[in-house]
Amino acid sequence: MTRFRTESDSMGELQVPEDASYGAQTQRAIQNFPVSGLCMPRAFLNALGLVKQACARANRDLGALDTDICDAITTVCDDVINGVLDDQFPVDIFQTGSGTSTNMNANEVIAHLASAGSGTRVHPNDHVNMSQSSNDVIPSCIHVSAAITCSNDLIPALEHLRTIIDKKAKTLEDVVTTGRTHLMDAMPITLAQEMSGWSAQISSAIKRIKNALPDMQQLAIGGTAVGTGVNAAEEFGSKVCQHLSNETDIDFAPADNRFEVMSSQDAAVALSGQLKTLAVSMMKIANDLRWMNSGPLAGIGEIALPALQPGSSIMPGKVNPVIPESVAMVCARVIGNDSAITIAGQSGNFQLNVMLPLVAYDLLQSIDILSSAARLLADEAIEGFTVNHDNIDQALAKNPILVTALNRVIGYELGAKIAKRAYAEGRAVIDVATEMTDLSAEDLQRILSPAELTKGGVQE
Numbered sequence: 284m285t286r287f288r289t290e291s292d293s294m295g296e297l298q299v300p301e302d303a304s305y306g307a308q309t310q311r312a313i314q315n316f317p318v319s320g321l322c323m324p325r326a327f328l329n330a331l332g333l334v335k336q337a338c339a340r341a342n343r344d345l346g347a348l349d350t351d352i353c354d355a356i357t358t359v360c361d362d363v364i365n366g367v368l369d370d371q372f373p374v375d376i377f378q379t380g381s382g383t384s385t386n387m388n389a390n391e392v393i394a395h396l397a398s399a400g401s402g403t404r405v406h407p408n409d410h411v412n413m414s415q416s417s418n419d420v421i422p423s424c425i426h427v428s429a430a431i432t433c434s435n436d437l438i439p440a441l442e443h444l445r446t447i448i449d450k451k452a453k454t455l456e457d458v459v460t461t462g463r464t465h466l467m468d469a470m471p472i473t474l475a476q477e478m479s480g481w482s483a484q485i486s487s488a489i490k491r492i493k494n495a496l497p498d499m500q501q502l503a504i505g506g507t508a509v510g511t512g513v514n515a516a517e518e519f520g521s522k523v524c525q526h527l528s529n530e531t532d533i534d535f536a537p538a539d540n541r542f543e544v545m546s547s548q549d550a551a552v553a554l555s556g557q558l559k560t561l562a563v564s565m566m567k568i569a570n571d572l573r574w575m576n577s578g579p580l581a582g583i584g585e586i587a588l589p590a591l592q593p594g595s596s597i598m599p600g601k602v603n604p605v606i607p608e609s610v611a612m613v614c615a616r617v618i619g620n621d622s623a624i625t626i627a628g629q630s631g632n633f634q635l636n637v638m639l640p641l642v643a644y645d646l647l648q649s650i651d652i653l654s655s656a657a658r659l660l661a662d663e664a665i666e667g668f669t670v671n672h673d674n675i676d677q678a679l680a681k682n683p684i685l686v687t688a689l690n691r692v693i694g695y696e697l698g699a700k701i702a703k704r705a706y707a708e709g710r711a712v713i714d715v716a717t718e719m720t721d722l723s724a725e726d727l728q729r730i731l732s733p734a735e736l737t738k739g740g741v742q743e
Contacts, residue, residue, distance in 0.1 A: 304371045306391035306407065312384035318377040323385055323640070324647045328372055330428035331389050332363030333530055334420060334504065334523070335411060341522035342413050352410055355401035359393045368392060376644045380630070380637025382421035386412070414515035418545055419503040421639045425551055425646065426544075430499045430533050432650045433492055433554070440657040441492075441561075445485040447661035451668075452478035459733045460585060460675045461682050466574075468684050471733040474585075474670070481571070484564040491557040498550035500534055502527075506541035509634040548636050551646055552628035558649045559621035562614035565656065569607035569614070572664055576604050584674045589667040606664040613656040620645035679733050681705070685712045688730050693720055 287298040292307040299310045323331075339356040342348035362368050371392045378384045390407035397405040405411065412420075455474035462472040505520020507513050512520070520537040527535045538544040578584035594603035623645050627638035636642075683702035690698050697719065705715040713727050722730075729735070 304368065304392045304395045305373075305388055306395065308387040308407075309374060309384070309391050312374045312378055312388065316375040316378045316384070318375045321376045321644065322372055322374065323376060324644060324651070325366060325369065326428045326432045326647045326651070327424055327643050328366070328369060329364050330424040330431065331385070331420075332360045332365075333527060334424050334427060335363070335389055335393060336360035337523045337526035337530070338413070338415055338420075338504070338519075339411070340526045341519055344522055345516050345518065347516065348410065348413060351401060351403055352397070352405055355397035355403060355405055356393055356411055358400060359396045362396075363389065363393065368396075376640040378640055380639060381417045381635060382639045382643070383417040385640065386415075386417035386420050414507070414519045415504070416507040418508055418635050419506040419510075419541070421643070422503040422544055422548070422636070425548070425639065425643045426499045426502055427527060427531075427535065428643070429551065429554060429646055429650065430496055430535070431531055432647060432654070433496055433499075434533060436654040437650050437657075438489060438492065440654040441485055441489050444657040444661040444665075445482050445489070447666050448478050448482045448485065451665055452482065455670065457734075458670055458672070458675065459679060459737055461678050461684075468678075468682050470684055470687055471679060471682070471736045473737050476737060477571075481568045484568070488557070488561040488564055491560060492554070495550070495554040495557050499554060500536060501538040501544060501550070502535055503538055503541050503544040505537055506545050510542040510545050512541070542634065546634050546636060547631040548624075548628045548639070548642050551642050552624055555621045555624040555646055555649065558646075558653060559618050561653060562617035562621075562649075565653070565660065566611050566614035569610040569660065569664075572607045572668070573604045573611075576607075576668070579671075584671050586668045586670055588664055591663065604664075606659050610656045610660050610664075613652045617649040617653060620649045680711045681709065682733075683712055685731050685733065685736070686716065688736055689716065689720070689722075692722065692730065 286301040288301045289296050290299045290307040290310065291297065292311075294307075294311070297307040297310050299306060303310075336357045339348060339353045339360070343350055343353040359368075372385070372388055374384045374388050387407065390411040393411045394405045394407035397403075397411075452475040455478065458474045459471050460474055460477075462469040502520070502524055503510075504523045505512055505515050507515050520541075524535040524537055527533075544550065572586070572588065574583055575585045576582075576588045579587065588604050588606070590602045591605055592602075594601035594605075624642055627641045627645075628636070630636055630638040683706045686698045686702045686705070689701070701712060701715050701719050704710075704719070705712045708715070713731050716722065716727055716731070717724060720727075
């Protein structure tokens, strides 16, 4: 049976599990919000520990907090940062819109364990929350956690994906295939050229995400309740940012305008928009791979993705493109998260946004799953696929659109007749063109060379 102890807050006494490190306010939140079972993610709790630790050190530097109490707080914060105390943060993300329940959860856990570890009375509000409000702590933690995970996880994963794409493309520079527009045959292209488009999409995504991060590195901390900084020293915010920068090797700074970053989540909305754009790019790449791999007999069958698992519970021998499918679902989730973050972002009423926990959860989930998906796409799909040269060559030889290269010589009308006849008879364009034009075999071979056509320009 669960044993309880009695805790109290400004609203009175409450029974709390005896072995819990949190107190009455956290217990009230547990009882008030039995919604989803979803709790704040690891990256957010890491940032919450970093922010609380930096705040304690800033208050110590300013002479507002006793050194012994600061040391006791920072010691417990190390455990919050490292995930040792994650089970002590049970509050649902669908809680009070300011995230006050999560902030007080941290204050209570840190105060309880700091008191027990030091033998000194550490108060959750007076000491752990000194010079702070949930209204500046939670927005700061959103920014800190997103900046850390983008810098340490997502951008390296995208750079890895780009490297693998470029490395694979280098081996396929001489593989000419049929280009496709509207899913219909078009002019030839090399697989390397096709993949260069993927690489450029990822490069652009990296640039856009990096461009969004400076705004995420501006923090609300020091604004306290409404942005005015009441109950906090003027230097408090800058000192907190200095400590955070030292701990993370990321340059954090007080926001140029704390009223903006507390009443809105525009920077998070902007970053989420770039994550959505990345998701759109990755879904395009994943679907290209699915189409290229389709078949192997009744589809395009240009490539064969690595066979990773049986594809059917009833059809023996079937193998499916499971990694591109997984990646596509990740991208769908990120696009959905962006819609939720967009709605949450406009929920800033006067001096405070009141959907902060939702922004935190969805933004960090998007960063996390995109990081994993990028590495999966690189390592389990792109790096190991093989090329079906016979399928590519057969389709390319019969591609009626090759006749486009003859337009300048024979005109569009005759070219269309050649293309239609070649398609109807299932013959190569060069064979039909030999019969329907006065051009020599040598001229036709030169003008209709698929490899030459991938270089663009006029085929003289």
